[in-house]
Amino acid sequence: MGGNMASLREVLRAIGAALRDGRVRSVLAMTAAIVVWASIVYHFVEGWSWLDSIYFSVVAVSTVGFGDFSPETAFGKIFTIGYLVIGLGVFVAMVSTIADAILTQYKQDRDDPKGQNAKR
Numbered sequence: 805m806g807g808n809m810a811s812l813r814e815v816l817r818a819i820g821a822a823l824r825d826g827r828v829r830s831v832l833a834m835t836a837a838i839v840v841w842a843s844i845v846y847h848f849v850e851g852w853s854w855l856d857s858i859y860f861s862v863v864a865v866s867t868v869g870f871g872d873f874s875p876e877t878a879f880g881k882i883f884t885i886g887y888l889v890i891g892l893g894v895f896v897a898m899v900s901t902i903a904d905a906i907l908t909q910y911k912q913d914r915d916d917p918k919g920q921n922a923k924r
Contacts, residue, residue, distance in 0.1 A: 814913050815906075822905035831898040838894055839865065842887050849880045865891035 822828050839861045846857035852873070860873045864884065875881045 814910060817913060818906045818909035821909035822902055825905045827901050828905050831894070831901045834894055835865075835898045838887070838891050842883075842891070845883055845887075846875070846880065849877055849883065850875055861887075864888060865895045867892065867895075 839858065842861040842865070843854065843857040846852050846860055847854055850857070852860065856873060863870055863873075865888065875884050
C-alpha cells in the first residue's frame with residue numbers, strides 16, 4: 805500500500821505542477837470561455853436553465869453526448885454545429901496539453917526524485 809500512496813503523491817505533484825504551467829492555464833481558460841459562451845447561447849436561445857445549459861455545453865464538447873438534451877431551434881442547431889467544430893479542437897488541445905504537462909512533470913520526478921537537478 806505504501807507504494808500506491810507514493811505513486812498517488814507523485815501523480816498529484818505532477819498535476820499541481822501542470823496547473824502552474826502557463827500553457828495549461830491558457831487552454832483551461834479558453835475551454836472555460838467557450839463553455840461559458842455556449843451556455844449563455846443555450847440558456848437564451850433554447851430557454852434551458854443555467855445548469856442544463858452548462859451541462860449540455862460540457863457533454864457536447866467532450867463528445868460524451870448522452871442525448872438527454874438537444875437543441876430544438878434552428879439557430880440552436882446551427883450554433884451547435886459551429887460550437888462542436890471549434891470546441892472539439894479546443895477540448896482536445898486542453899486534454900493534450902494537460903496530459904503532456906503531467907507526464908513531463910511525472911517523468912522529471914521519476915528521474916530526479918529529490919529535486920537535485922531542479923532549475924534555480
